[in-house]
Amino acid sequence: MVVFFVKRLLMSLLVVLISTVIMYVLVDMSIDPLEDLRISTAPNKAEQMANRIAELRLNDPILLRYFDWLRGAAGCLYGSCDLGENWMTNQQVTSLLRGAVITTIQLVAASTFLAILLGSMVGIVSALRQYTGFDYAITFLSFLLYSLPVFWVAVLAKVFLAIDFNDFLADPTITFAAVVVVAGFVGLVVSSAAGGKGKDRLRNFGIAAGATAVLMLYLRVTDWFTEPNIGIVLIALTSVGWAFVVTALSTGLRNRKALYSALSVAALGCVLWLPMLYVWEWAEDAGILGWPLVFALLLIGIAVSAGIGLAWGGPDKTRSARTAALTAIPVAATLFIDRLLQSWDNYNANSAIKGRPIATIGSRTPNLEGDFWIHTIDSFTHLLLPTATLILISFAQYTRYSRASMLEVMNQDYIRTARAKGLTERTVVMRHAFRNALLPLASIVPIDIITLLGGAVITETVFGWFGMGRLFVVSLGANQQDPVMAYIVIVGILAVVANLVADLLYAVLDPRIRVAA
Amino acid sequence: MTTPIEPPHLPGAGDETVENAIELKDVEGLSQGQIVRRRFFRHRGALAGLLSLVLVAVLAYTSIGAFGISGWYTWDHFTPEDVVNGGEPTLSLPVWLGGEGFALGAHPFGQDEIGRDVFARTMKGTQTSLNVMIIVSLLAALIGMTIGAVAGYFRGSVDQLLMRFTDLFITFPVVVIGAVLGNIAGSAGAFWLAVALGCITWTTLARLVRGEFLSLREREFVDAAKAAGASSFRIIRKHMIPNAMGVIIVNTTLLASTAVLLETALSYLGFGIKAPDVSLGTMISQYQSAFSTRPYLFWWPGLFIIIIALSVNFIGDGLRDAFDPRQKRVPSARKMARALRSDRTAAGTSGEPSA
Secondary structure, three states: OHHHHHHHHHHHHHHHHHHHHHHHHHHHHHOOOOHHHHOOOOOOHHHHHHHHHHHHOOOOOHHHHHHHHHHHHHHHHHOOOOOOEEOOOOEEHHHHHHHHHHHHHHHHHHHHHHHHHHHHHHHHHHHHOOOOHHHHHHHHHHHHHHOOOHHHHHHHHHHHHHHHHHHHHHOOOOOHHHHHHHHHHHHHHHHHHHOOOHHHHHHHHHHHHHHHHHHHHHHHHOOOOOOOOOHHHHHHHHHHHHHHHHHHHHOOOOOHHHHHHHHHHHHHHHHHHHHHHHHHHHHHHHOOOOHHHHHHHHHHHHHHHHHHHHHOOOOOHHHHHHHHHHHHHHHHHHHHHHHHHHOHHHHHHOOOOOOOOOOOOOOOOOOOOOOHHHHHHHHHHHHHHHHHHHHHHHHHHHHHHHHHHHHHHHOOHHHHHHHHOOOOHHHHHHHHHHHHHHOOHHHHHHHHHHHHHHHHHHHHHHHOOOOHHHHHHHHHHOOOHHHHHHHHHHHHHHHHHHHHHHHHHHHHHOOOOOOOO | OOOOOOOOOOOOHHHHHHHHHHHHHHHOOOOHHHHHHHHHHHOHHHHHHHHHHHHHHHHHHHHOOEOOEOOOOOOOOOOOOOOOHHHOOOOEOOHHHOOOOOEOOOOOOOEOOOOOEHHHHHHHHHHHHHHHHHHHHHHHHHHHHHHHHHHHHHOHHHHHHHHHHHHHHHOOOHHHHHHHHHHHHHHHOHHHHHHHHHOOOOHHHHHHHHHHHHHHOOOHHHHHHHHOOOOHHHHHHHHHHHHHHHHHHHHHHHHHHHHHHHHHHHHHHOOOOOOOOOOHHHHHHHHHHHOOOOHHHHHHHHHHHHHHHHHHHHHHHHHHHHHOOOOOOOOOHHHHHHHHHHHHHHHOOOOOOOO
16 A cells, blocks of 8 residues: 555656656746836837846747756755746745745645535535435535626625625614514524424424524624623533534443443533633743644544543543544534634724724734734634635535435345334434545545636635635746746646545545555 | 325326336437437427527627628727717617507617617627637537547557646636736737637646546547557547547536626726726716616617527537436426326226325
8 A cells, every 4th residue: 555655656756756847847938027117118128138138048949948947956856946036026936935835734724624614514514415405405515606707796795794794784673574584584594404293393493593583683682792601601501502512423422331421521611611711811921822722622622522422431431532522622622712702892992903804805904913813703704704704705616515425325235124124313413424424535535626726726816815826826927937937837736646646545434445555 | 183294295106117118219310410400409498598599699680780791780888879868779679568558769779878789789799709619619528528538448548648738827826827928919800819818728638538538538439449450539529529529519508608798897897898898897887877877878788798698508518418317308297197107008907196
């Protein structure tokens, strides 16, 4: 297997190398560095042209220039990177890239993760309810999303999500009509997704619509959008809710030990609420507050929760531990969001924000002063629109794929066997069908990441993010060869890595796949 | 009183036999092509898609004319006219849709800031998109089919070489290669842009056709043709491609909708169709800054992109269902009941249902 992957890697790198040659030639044909001089009326036009030709060595054979570029790029392997420079400003490409790569990865990572999560969930539910109204609605929705031009949606998102939502935030009033409409809609979606016969359906509709209405009325009464907060009461409620949801999905509520471990994790989260606020303050004073600390705390929380699950004991304590660890993630996220929202007022009142929190341009607010929390809220409000736009692109794809593969799996003999054994529907779906249905997705993710990088080119342009995509577009428009080539090489290498990871994943996940050397 | 426990309704063997019988009765005595056609026209979404695509095409080509023939519409897409109605659309909706009675007016879609008619411009852009779509999908289908067929039929080193060649194109997002090529070809006109895009979007089709050929070449009729002394070219052309036609047609359709979105996206970025040619993408990029003052400039081109792409996607879905032999239509409950009843009377049993 190792031999196979080494072979694959070498082959792919060769493909990238050859494709850079082709792209170098194509980019060279595509751009015209003398464009501005051709239409200039300067008296020394010929001299300027000659100077630029000499500077950019336009008269040298193209392959010679390519090998010079390659020599610089190969330097990246041993630490002396030279990817050329922007000839107008003389900025090194490496310094241009530094921020851009992080920006793009931030954007693409968040949207890929969310799209996989949402898309596969919706697709699987849609497959389980095949040929129902819900299924048809989701199918139509995914076709519609598939047919939307990204750039058009992005502009609409700017207007309706950002500007109108900011207007709403400036004077938030939830009308009763809105409560009725939203509650009715949520009820309809939930009841049709849950399926069942007339009575069950009506009950599900009632529960979902009622809960939504109560939540919205709560938001209205407490004037939530003026002072968004979660507070200990809501934290307690949502944590217990998560404990039930995670247990129901992972082991079933019958497994009492698992339920108790999940509930203990929820309780632990509530108990930790107040101490955590002091911990954050202490961390800020100590100067270690930042994303590494947040992730470290999350990992500790997961480990402790798994410990709790083990401590409850019982014959299958690993399952309890797993349930508890899974519960820890949403509970910790709730605590984190609660802390973030406590800084919302400060953020909103900040002189750089001026009460228009949802941003339409750029990846962060320039000249924003504030602590870690302010900056985190700031990057979230900036991520909101582009991420939503990118999710729209790939959500439809994941829904279609997971629906198709779930349908295929549900017709397999082992599902019939599982049912014949008398397993509950939950076990059949979650244990036997769900995992196998996710397998083919592993081979789509890398291709989707490449597509998303392409989508990011457009999204970054619309939202003015200075990521790699925007660097590519601007440089190609401004006839800059070196930055364009840098983008191409990075994307190519990313694609190779993503493909390799997918192959590896597939081989690990599906023992039927034999990779022969 | 005890409540009778109803057995859970699972599709059992009895149901399946009946379903198969209904399916079989539907296709009795029909050729492959007839079955596909019937199945396609039964797919309501696909039919609606086909209808709206034809309507849009007829509207776009006849209104302002194409290929040197002038159309029935008064204005053209490049001459600035006097601004009527402040440039607002003169189209008004029928009363039952909340308008003031249906009327087209002088400029149904409005006028842009220098008085050019937006309807004519949108129709011109739609023509461009449709033209590009047709050229890209034909070219990509041709290249993809050829490469996939050769790789799948000959296997071995030819296959290796062609598939690595395909990998060259898959390494980068299509938008990126498209932008580089479009920057070269865009100024030469829509035709050359379409050719350039056709040369990079064939990869998926090639891979699928190759997969199909790898399994087709093991079939008996290929052996029979070989034994009869047919040349490789003849076997591919006469025996294998017709059998792979389903995959080819379906994916070409899906590719067509991607092509529309790709062309408009590139034109939006400035690397596709360039002025004075009109594309729906350039219209959106040109008018997006005017969104707050003249939103209608922005709505129309987007709407037409969506109509085209959505119709083509639905047609593709209908074709896929029609070509897929595994695809079974779920008979309606009434049909099932009737078939089950006649099944039982035929067998002479009138007691408990079997499922």
